[in-house]
Amino acid sequence: SQQGEEDPQALSIQEGENATMNCSYKTSINNLQWYRQNSGRGLVHLILIRSNEREKHSGRLRVTLDTSKKSSSLLITASRAADTASYFCATGFNTDKLIFGTGTRLQVFP
Amino acid sequence: SQTIHQWPATLVQPVGSPLSLECTVEGTSNPNLYWYRQAAGRGLQLLFYSVGIGQISSEVPQNLSASRPQDRQFILSSKKLLLSDSGFYLCAWSRDREDTQYFGPGTRLTVL
Numbered sequence: 001s002q003q004g005e006e007d008p009q010a011l012s013i014q015e016g017e018n019a020t021m022n023c024s025y026k027t028s029i030n031n032l033q034w035y036r037q038n039s040g041r042g043l044v045h046l047i048l049i050r051s052n053e054r055e056k057h058s059g060r061l062r063v064t065l066d067t068s069k070k071s072s073s074l075l076i077t078a079s080r081a082a083d084t085a086s087y088f089c090a091t092g093f094n095t096d097k098l099i100f101g102t103g104t105r106l107q108v109f110p
Numbered sequence: 111s112q113t114i115h116q117w118p119a120t121l122v123q124p125v126g127s128p129l130s131l132e133c134t135v136e137g138t139s140n141p142n143l144y145w146y147r148q149a150a151g152r153g154l155q156l157l158f159y160s161v162g163i164g165q166i167s168s169e170v171p172q173n174l175s176a177s178r179p180q181d182r183q184f185i186l187s188s189k190k191l192l193l194s195d196s197g198f199y200l201c202a203w204s205r206d207r208e209d210t211q212y213f214g215p216g217t218r219l220t221v222l
Contacts, residue, residue, distance in 0.1 A: 030208055042200055042213030043154075088153065092208025096142060096161050097169075102153040 004089045004101025012107040019076040021104040023089030024069075030093050032065055032072050037086045037103070046074075046087075081110045112137035116201050116214035123221055129174075129188040131217050133201030136182065141203040143184040144211065145176055148198040160184060161207075196221045 007022045023032070031050045035043040049056045049065045049072065056063045062075040076083055086105045090098040113136045123129060135141050142161050146154040156169045158176035166176050173192050177185045184201060198218050202211040 033210065035211075040198075040216070040218070042215050043202075043211075045210045045212070048210060090211075094208075096167070096207040097144065097156055097159050098208060098211060100146075100154040100156075105151075 004091055004099060006087070006089060006101045006104040008104060009102070010105045010107070012109065013079055015079060015081055015108055015110050017079055017108075019079050019083070019106055019108070021074045021087050021106070023072045023074070023101055025072075025089075025091050025099075025101075026070065028093055029067070029091045031091070032063075033090045033092075033098065034061075034063060034072075034074050035088045035090060035100075037088065039085070043088065076106075079106075079108045081108050084108045112203075112212065114201060114203055114212055114214040116199075116217055118217060119215065120218045121220070123191050123219065125193055125221055126190045129186070129191050129195070129219070131186040131199055131201075131219075133184040133186075133214055134182055135203045138182070138203070138205065140181060141205065142207065142209075143178060144202040144204075145184065145186050146200040146202065148200060148216075150198075154200065158186070191221045193221050195219065 004023050004025050033048045034046045037043045047058050047063050049063050060077045065072045086103045088103045090100045092098050115134050144159045145157040160178045174188050200216045201214040204211045
Protein backbone atom coordinates (compact mmCIF):
# COMPACT_ATOMS: atom_id res chain seq x y z
CA SER A 1 0.00 0.00 0.00
CA GLN A 2 1.11 3.57 -0.54
CA GLN A 3 3.06 5.28 2.18
CA GLY A 4 1.52 8.71 1.83
CA GLU A 5 -2.09 9.73 1.80
CA GLU A 6 -3.02 13.31 1.06
CA ASP A 7 -6.04 15.04 2.45
CA PRO A 8 -8.23 16.47 1.07
CA GLN A 9 -8.37 14.73 -2.29
CA ALA A 10 -9.61 17.95 -3.86
CA LEU A 11 -9.66 21.57 -2.75
CA SER A 12 -11.26 24.62 -4.38
CA ILE A 13 -10.50 28.14 -3.20
CA GLN A 14 -10.53 31.75 -4.41
CA GLU A 15 -7.43 33.67 -5.33
CA GLY A 16 -5.87 35.29 -2.31
CA GLU A 17 -6.99 32.59 0.08
CA ASN A 18 -4.61 30.17 1.75
CA ALA A 19 -4.57 26.50 0.78
CA THR A 20 -3.64 23.77 3.23
CA MET A 21 -3.00 20.16 2.28
CA ASN A 22 -2.10 17.34 4.61
CA CYS A 23 -0.08 14.18 4.16
CA SER A 24 -0.08 11.18 6.47
CA TYR A 25 2.37 8.32 6.28
CA LYS A 26 2.74 4.99 7.98
CA THR A 27 6.37 4.22 8.80
CA SER A 28 9.55 6.00 9.81
CA ILE A 29 11.04 8.47 7.36
CA ASN A 30 14.32 10.20 6.66
CA ASN A 31 12.72 12.97 4.70
CA LEU A 32 9.41 14.07 3.26
CA GLN A 33 9.08 15.94 -0.01
CA TRP A 34 6.31 17.86 -1.71
CA TYR A 35 5.86 17.96 -5.46
CA ARG A 36 3.54 19.80 -7.79
CA GLN A 37 2.09 18.52 -11.07
CA ASN A 38 0.34 20.65 -13.62
CA SER A 39 -2.19 18.78 -15.74
CA GLY A 40 -0.50 16.51 -18.25
CA ARG A 41 3.01 17.41 -17.15
CA GLY A 42 5.79 15.92 -15.09
CA LEU A 43 6.16 16.54 -11.37
CA VAL A 44 8.20 19.45 -10.06
CA HIS A 45 9.94 19.33 -6.70
CA LEU A 46 8.80 22.04 -4.27
CA ILE A 47 10.41 21.42 -0.93
CA LEU A 48 12.17 18.76 1.14
CA ILE A 49 11.96 18.55 4.91
CA ARG A 50 14.15 16.19 6.90
CA SER A 51 12.92 14.09 9.79
CA ASN A 52 14.76 16.28 12.32
CA GLU A 53 13.13 19.46 11.02
CA ARG A 54 9.73 20.74 12.07
CA GLU A 55 9.07 23.59 9.67
CA LYS A 56 10.44 24.88 6.41
CA HIS A 57 9.61 27.85 4.21
CA SER A 58 10.10 28.57 0.54
CA GLY A 59 8.50 31.72 -0.82
CA ARG A 60 4.73 31.37 -0.32
CA LEU A 61 5.11 27.74 0.76
CA ARG A 62 5.27 26.58 4.33
CA VAL A 63 5.76 22.92 5.22
CA THR A 64 5.46 21.42 8.66
CA LEU A 65 6.37 17.95 9.80
CA ASP A 66 5.15 16.14 12.89
CA THR A 67 6.95 12.82 13.13
CA SER A 68 5.03 11.84 16.28
CA LYS A 69 1.79 12.03 14.31
CA LYS A 70 3.40 10.83 11.08
CA SER A 71 1.98 13.78 9.21
CA SER A 72 2.99 16.83 7.22
CA SER A 73 1.15 19.84 5.92
CA LEU A 74 1.76 22.13 2.96
CA LEU A 75 0.44 25.66 3.22
CA ILE A 76 0.28 27.91 0.16
CA THR A 77 -0.37 31.48 1.20
CA ALA A 78 -2.09 34.12 -0.92
CA SER A 79 -2.91 31.57 -3.62
CA ARG A 80 -2.97 32.47 -7.30
CA ALA A 81 -4.80 30.92 -10.24
CA ALA A 82 -1.40 29.66 -11.40
CA ASP A 83 -1.18 27.50 -8.26
CA THR A 84 -3.90 25.27 -9.73
CA ALA A 85 -2.30 21.83 -9.88
CA SER A 86 -2.07 18.50 -8.09
CA TYR A 87 0.22 18.31 -5.10
CA PHE A 88 1.91 15.12 -3.92
CA CYS A 89 3.91 14.23 -0.86
CA ALA A 90 6.66 11.61 -1.03
CA THR A 91 8.65 9.90 1.70
CA GLY A 92 12.03 8.24 1.79
CA PHE A 93 13.43 5.81 4.33
CA ASN A 94 16.63 3.84 3.79
CA THR A 95 15.70 2.68 0.30
CA ASP A 96 16.57 3.67 -3.24
CA LYS A 97 13.11 5.02 -3.91
CA LEU A 98 10.46 7.46 -2.76
CA ILE A 99 6.90 6.50 -1.99
CA PHE A 100 4.39 8.97 -3.38
CA GLY A 101 0.98 9.73 -1.97
CA THR A 102 -2.28 9.91 -3.86
CA GLY A 103 -2.27 13.68 -4.30
CA THR A 104 -4.49 16.69 -3.64
CA ARG A 105 -6.05 18.46 -6.62
CA LEU A 106 -6.06 22.20 -5.96
CA GLN A 107 -8.27 24.53 -7.99
CA VAL A 108 -7.78 28.26 -7.47
CA PHE A 109 -10.49 30.44 -8.98
CA PRO A 110 -9.63 33.96 -10.13
CA SER B 111 22.59 21.98 -15.82
CA GLN B 112 20.78 18.69 -15.89
CA THR B 113 17.93 17.87 -18.22
CA ILE B 114 15.78 14.81 -18.71
CA HIS B 115 14.16 13.82 -21.98
CA GLN B 116 11.37 11.40 -22.73
CA TRP B 117 9.99 10.32 -26.05
CA PRO B 118 7.64 10.02 -27.60
CA ALA B 119 5.33 12.55 -25.96
CA THR B 120 2.21 10.69 -27.03
CA LEU B 121 1.65 7.23 -28.42
CA VAL B 122 -1.39 5.30 -29.59
CA GLN B 123 -0.80 1.59 -29.99
CA PRO B 124 -3.03 -1.42 -30.72
CA VAL B 125 -3.40 -4.22 -28.20
CA GLY B 126 -0.72 -6.85 -28.70
CA SER B 127 1.83 -4.50 -30.24
CA PRO B 128 5.29 -3.94 -28.74
CA LEU B 129 6.34 -0.86 -26.80
CA SER B 130 9.56 1.03 -26.29
CA LEU B 131 9.72 4.27 -24.32
CA GLU B 132 13.04 6.00 -23.89
CA CYS B 133 14.35 8.30 -21.21
CA THR B 134 17.72 10.02 -21.23
CA VAL B 135 19.39 12.30 -18.73
CA GLU B 136 22.01 14.92 -19.53
CA GLY B 137 24.43 16.77 -17.31
CA THR B 138 24.94 14.22 -14.57
CA SER B 139 26.57 10.84 -14.14
CA ASN B 140 25.45 7.65 -12.42
CA PRO B 141 21.95 8.89 -11.63
CA ASN B 142 19.28 6.78 -10.02
CA LEU B 143 16.56 6.32 -12.63
CA TYR B 144 12.86 5.62 -12.18
CA TRP B 145 9.83 4.70 -14.28
CA TYR B 146 6.37 5.56 -12.95
CA ARG B 147 2.89 5.10 -14.36
CA GLN B 148 0.01 7.40 -13.52
CA ALA B 149 -3.61 6.57 -14.28
CA ALA B 150 -5.90 9.51 -15.03
CA GLY B 151 -6.44 11.62 -11.92
CA ARG B 152 -4.48 9.23 -9.75
CA GLY B 153 -1.18 9.00 -7.93
CA LEU B 154 2.12 7.61 -9.14
CA GLN B 155 2.85 3.90 -9.30
CA LEU B 156 6.55 3.06 -9.24
CA LEU B 157 7.26 0.46 -11.92
CA PHE B 158 11.04 0.11 -12.05
CA TYR B 159 14.12 1.79 -10.70
CA SER B 160 17.82 1.48 -11.39
CA VAL B 161 20.86 2.50 -9.36
CA GLY B 162 23.38 1.60 -12.08
CA ILE B 163 23.93 0.17 -15.55
CA GLY B 164 22.27 -3.20 -15.87
CA GLN B 165 20.75 -2.98 -12.38
CA ILE B 166 16.95 -3.01 -12.52
CA SER B 167 14.54 -3.40 -9.63
CA SER B 168 10.94 -4.25 -10.43
CA GLU B 169 8.22 -3.02 -8.15
CA VAL B 170 5.14 -4.49 -9.72
CA PRO B 171 5.09 -7.74 -11.71
CA GLN B 172 3.31 -6.98 -14.96
CA ASN B 173 3.50 -6.86 -18.68
CA LEU B 174 6.42 -4.44 -18.77
CA SER B 175 10.20 -4.62 -18.50
CA ALA B 176 12.97 -2.05 -18.17
CA SER B 177 16.57 -1.87 -19.22
CA ARG B 178 19.48 0.49 -18.66
CA PRO B 179 21.93 -0.06 -21.50
CA GLN B 180 23.89 3.10 -20.76
CA ASP B 181 24.51 5.18 -17.65
CA ARG B 182 21.98 7.86 -18.54
CA GLN B 183 19.51 5.88 -20.61
CA PHE B 184 16.48 4.07 -19.27
CA ILE B 185 14.10 2.14 -21.49
CA LEU B 186 10.63 0.81 -20.74
CA SER B 187 9.44 -2.02 -22.95
CA SER B 188 6.67 -4.48 -23.56
CA LYS B 189 6.43 -7.35 -26.01
CA LYS B 190 2.62 -7.25 -26.17
CA LEU B 191 0.61 -4.32 -24.89
CA LEU B 192 -2.60 -4.76 -22.94
CA LEU B 193 -5.48 -2.31 -22.63
CA SER B 194 -4.53 -1.88 -18.98
CA ASP B 195 -1.10 -0.55 -20.00
CA SER B 196 -2.68 2.75 -21.01
CA GLY B 197 -1.58 5.66 -18.87
CA PHE B 198 0.86 8.48 -18.38
CA TYR B 199 4.44 7.24 -18.05
CA LEU B 200 6.95 9.35 -16.22
CA CYS B 201 10.69 8.96 -16.00
CA ALA B 202 12.66 10.57 -13.19
CA TRP B 203 16.22 10.76 -11.94
CA SER B 204 17.88 11.56 -8.65
CA ARG B 205 21.47 11.97 -7.46
CA ASP B 206 21.08 9.61 -4.56
CA ARG B 207 18.57 7.47 -2.76
CA GLU B 208 15.69 9.41 -1.21
CA ASP B 209 17.00 12.57 -2.82
CA THR B 210 14.95 15.04 -4.84
CA GLN B 211 13.63 13.46 -8.01
CA TYR B 212 13.57 15.35 -11.30
CA PHE B 213 10.85 14.31 -13.69
CA GLY B 214 10.65 14.21 -17.44
CA PRO B 215 7.68 15.59 -19.39
CA GLY B 216 6.00 12.19 -19.61
CA THR B 217 4.59 9.96 -22.35
CA ARG B 218 0.84 9.59 -22.78
CA LEU B 219 0.19 6.00 -23.93
CA THR B 220 -3.20 4.91 -25.21
CA VAL B 221 -3.70 1.25 -26.00
CA LEU B 222 -6.71 0.57 -28.23
